[in-house]
Amino acid sequence: MPGCVVGVVSHGELIFAKGYGSANLDYGIPLMPDSRIMIASISKQFTAAALLMLEQEGKLDMDEDIRTYIPEMPDLGYPITSRQIMYHTSGLRDIYSLLDLADIGLDNTTTTQQALALLSRQQGLNFRPGAEHLYSNSGYFLISVLVKNITGKSLREYTDEHFFKPIGMNSTHFHDDTRLIVPDRVISYRPTVNGPGRFYRDNMDRIGARGLITTIEDMALWDRNFIENKSNLQNFTERMTETGFVLDGRPLNYAAGLRVNQYRSIKTIGHGGNYMGFRSKYMQFPEQQLSVITFCNMSNINPTTLTHRVADLYLKEVFVNKLMNYTGHYRNESFDTSYDILMDDGKLCLTRGSKDKDHLEWRKDDQFRAGLYNINFNRDNQGKIDQIGIRTSSTGNITFKKSKVP
Numbered sequence: 203m204p205g206c207v208v209g210v211v212s213h214g215e216l217i218f219a220k221g222y223g224s225a226n227l228d229y230g231i232p233l234m235p236d237s238r239i240m241i242a243s244i245s246k247q248f249t250a251a252a253l254l255m256l257e258q259e260g261k262l263d264m265d266e267d268i269r270t271y272i273p274e275m276p277d278l279g280y281p282i283t284s285r286q287i288m289y290h291t292s293g294l295r296d297i298y299s300l301l302d303l304a305d306i307g308l309d310n311t312t313t314t315q316q317a318l319a320l321l322s323r324q325q326g327l328n329f330r331p332g333a334e335h336l337y338s339n340s341g342y343f344l345i346s347v348l349v350k351n352i353t354g355k356s357l358r359e360y361t362d363e364h365f366f367k368p369i370g371m372n373s374t375h376f377h378d379d380t381r382l383i384v385p386d387r388v389i390s391y392r393p394t395v396n397g398p399g400r401f402y403r404d405n406m407d408r409i410g411a412r413g414l415i416t417t418i419e420d421m422a423l424w425d426r427n428f429i430e431n432k433s434n435l436q437n438f439t440e441r442m443t444e445t446g447f448v449l450d451g452r453p454l455n456y457a458a459g460l461r462v463n464q465y466r467s468i469k470t471i472g473h474g475g476n477y478m479g480f481r482s483k484y485m486q487f488p489e490q491q492l493s494v495i496t497f498c499n500m501s502n503i504n505p506t507t508l509t510h511r512v513a514d515l516y517l518k519e520v521f522v523n524k525l526m527n528y529t530g531h532y533r534n535e536s537f538d539t540s541y542d543i544l545m546d547d548g549k550l551c552l553t554r555g556s557k558d559k560d561h562l563e564w565r566k567d568d569q570f571r572a573g574l575y576n577i578n579f580n581r582d583n584q585g586k587i588d589q590i591g592i593r594t595s596s597t598g599n600i601t602f603k604k605s606k607v608p
Contacts (some may be wrong), residue, residue, distance in 0.1 A: 203223050203224065203227075203398060203500070204223050204224055204227065204390070204391045204398055204479070204498070204499045204500035204503075205221070205222040205223015205224065205233055205498065205499070205500065205503075206221075206222055206223065206233070206496055206497060206498040206499075206503060206505065206508060207219070207220070207221040207222070207233045207234065207235060207237055207239070207418050207496075207497050207498075208220055208221075208222070208418070208494070208495065208496050208497075208508070208512060209235065209418035209419075209421065209422055209494070209495040210492070210493070210494055210495075210512065210516060211422045211425045211426065211492070211493040211494075211495070212491065212492050212516075213429070213491045213492075214425070214426035214429045214430060214491070215426075216235075216418075216419065216422040219235035219418050219419065219422070220235065221233030221234045221235060221237060223499075223500075225237045225239075225386070225387075225388040225389065225499065226387075226388070226389050227389075227391070227398060228389075231386075233388065233499070234386075235417065235418045235419050236373065236386060236417050236418075236419055237386050237388050237417060237418075238373055238384055238385065238386045238387050238388060238415050238416065238417055239387075239388040239415065239416070239417070239480065239482075239497045239499065240377065240388070240390070240412070240413070240414070240415050240477065240478070240480050241412075241414055241415075241416055241421075241475050241480070241482045241484075241497060242412045242474075242475025242476050242477035242480050242481075242482055243339075243411065243412055243473060243474065243475040243476065243477070244414070244473050244474070244475040244482050244483075244484050245342075245376070245409070245410075245411070245412045245413055245414035245459075245475070246342050246410075246411060246412075246459030246473060247442065247458060247459030247460050247473060248361055248365065248376075248414055248459070249342050249345050249346065249357065249361075249409075249410045249411070249459060250288050250342075250345075250442070250457075250458035250459035250460075251361070251364075251365060251433070251435060251438075251442065251458065251459070252345065252349055252357060252360050252361050252364070252365075253284055253287075253288055253345055253348075253349075253458075254435055254441050254442070254458060255360075255364050255365075255434060255435050256348075256349065256352060256353070258434075258435060258436060261352050261353065262284065262348075262352060264283060264284045264285040264288075265283050265285055266283060266284075267281035267282065267283065268281075268282050268283065268284055268287065268344065268348065269281070269282075271284075271348045271351050271352055272318075272344060272347055272348055272351060274318055274319075274322050275321070275322055275344075276322055276323075276324065276325070278324065278325070278326065278327050279326075279327070280293075280327070280330055280331050281331070282294065282331045283331070284345070284348065285446070286331050286332055286341075287341030287342070287344060287345065288341070288345075288446070288458060288459070289335065289445075289446030289447075289454060289456050290335055290336060290337050290338055290341065290456060291331065291332050291333070291334065291335050291336075291446065291448055291454075292327075292331050292338060292340075292341050293327035293328045293329045293330060293331045293333070293334070293336070294321070294324075294327065294328070294338050294340040294341055294344075295321075295324055295327070295328060295338070295340060296337075296338045296339050296340055297317060297320070297321060297338075297339050297340040297343050297408075297411070298339055300320055300321070300324075300340075314346070314347065314408060317343060317408050318344075318347055321340055321343075321344070330449075332448060332449040333448060333449050333450075334448060335446075335448060335454050335456065339411035339412070340411075341411075342410045342411035342459070343408055343409075343410045343411050344410070345357070345410050346376075346378075346408075346409050346410035347410075356376075356378055357376050357378070357409055357410060358375055358376035358377075358378045358409070361376060362375065363434075364433060364434040364435065365433045365434070365435070368432050368433050368434060369423050369424060369427055369432050369433055370423055370432070371416065371420040371423050371424060372420070373386075373416065373417045373419070373420050374414065374415065374416040374417070374420045374424075375414070375415060376409045376410075376413050376414055376415075377409065377413050377414070377415050378409050378413065380404050384415060386417075387415070388480075388497075388499050389402050389499065390402050390478045390479030390480045390499045390500070390501070391479045391499060391500050391501070392479045392500070392501040392502070393500075393501070393502055398500065401478050401479035401501060402478055402479070403478055412475070412477050418495055418497065421484065421495050421497075422493075422495070425484075425486060425493045425495070428442070428486065428488070429491065441458065442457060442458045442459075442460060443457045443458070443460060443462060443471055443488075444457055444458070445457045445462050457471070459473060460472060460473055461473055464566065464567065465485070465487075465510065465513065465564075466521050466524065466525075466564050467524050467564070467567070467568070468487055468489065468490070468517070468520065468521070468524065469487070469488060469489055470485055470486060470487055470488075471485075471486040471488055472484045472485040472486050472493075474505065474506060478501075479499055479500055479501040480497075480498070480499055481498040481499075481500070481501065481503050481504070481505045482496065482497045482498065482505055483495070483496045483505035483506050483508075483509040484496075485509050485510075485513065487513070487517065490517060490520060492513075492516055492517065494509045494512045494513050494516070495509075496508050496509045496512070518548055521548070522545065522548050525545065525549075525550050526545065527586075527587060528543055528550055528562075528568075528570075528579055528587060529543050529544055529545060529550070530542075530543055530587070530604045530605075531604070531605055531606065532589070532590050532602035532603065532604050532605070533602055533603060533605050534600060534601065534602045534603070537600070539554070539602075540554065540602070541553070541554050541590075541592070541602060542554070543562070543590075544559075546559060546561070549561050549562070550562035550570070551572075552572040552573075552575065552577070560572040560573035560575070562577065568580070568581070568587070574594050574595070575592050575593070575594055576592070576593045576594070577590055577591070577592055577593075578590065578591045578593075578599075580601075587604060588603065588604050589601055589602060589603045589604055590602050590604075
């Protein structure tokens with residue numbers, strides 16, 4: 203069967219790396235930490251790094267109309283900047299959706315010039331640039347064109363010069379030449395009635411939004427670069443993790459091809475990927491200097507779930523300490539009802555008297571789900587949890603104040 207290759211990086215060191223399943227079923231080649239795999243949209247952070255590098259070199263004004271650098275783009279009524287492209291606030295229609303609407307699809311060979319021509323024929327935007335955040339592969343594809351127009355070098359050459367060679371990522375490249383032989387290349391698959399079927403397009407040379415081929419071992423070196431920068435981009439971590447905002451000032455959780463989120467109330471930085479049968483997830487816990495990388499080659503595998511399970515193992519003590527803040531006795535005097543939130547084998551659970559325990563599943567921030575209940579923890583001015591709100595489909599929100607057990 204196809205499978206996944208997993209890596210765990212602690213304080214910049216690859217402390218665990220192992221492959222599970224096959225990289226190529228035709229020849230029985232196993233997945234290994236040095237298997238070269240296409241990581242889909244995780245590629246975007248490398249593309250964004252190139253954009254920031256151009257700005258550092260003084261070759262790009264990220265707040266200038268991209269038509270200055272890509273004159274083929276039409277006037278769509280508003281200037282679009284490369285900063286908006288990086289943060290997905292450009293309003294550009296998604297290139298892969300356009301290919302589908304044009305009945306070209308992803309299986310047919312489409313050159314960079316043809317894809318650019320398709321974007322150039324657009325007569326409108328999804329919204330005014332900067333007004334909203336809408337994930338769009340078009341902008342990241344355009345960055346590859348912009349790099350070529352400004353430097354005369356392909357995105358592959360430019361990233362190799364400024365990032366991959368300095369960092370030592372010798373098994374990593376943007377795959378812009380479909381004729382190129384890639385040693386230890388991983389093939390992707392999808393389920394069929396006869397078992398796993400090959401799901402691989404040999405025409406994936408439209409790079410920028412995706413198209414990076416790398417290994418777990420090289421990705422660990424990239425992760426280490428957030429701690430010990432060896433690339434040519436100065437202030438690497440700060441530049442890569444600076445999040446954007448929209449015109450009305452609302453902050454985004456999107457940075458330079460990276461999402462800044464939380465998992466179980468712990469800050470995370472990372473991105474996922476989905477293309478052909480490849481499924482990938484990169485999740486960094488910056489405060490703990492721990493990262494989990496999961497690259498898979500079967501379309502029905504969920505790498506995010508697997509990444510969370512690995513993180514749960516390595517950060518169990520951290521999570522337990524965090525969850526302890528939610529435990530306590532919560533009471534509503536009007537209903538003469540109390541709930542207890544306790545720890546049970548490293549997990550939070552909700553009980554009322556002799557009622558069976560309902561485990562709390564973390565959703566986001568201070569929000570959980572327990573059986574039929576949606577539970578939101580509220581904090582006081584000092585940031586301490588002082589009450590919970592419990593809501594079901596048949597009731598409104600009922601507040602229970604934290605109190606001592608009688």
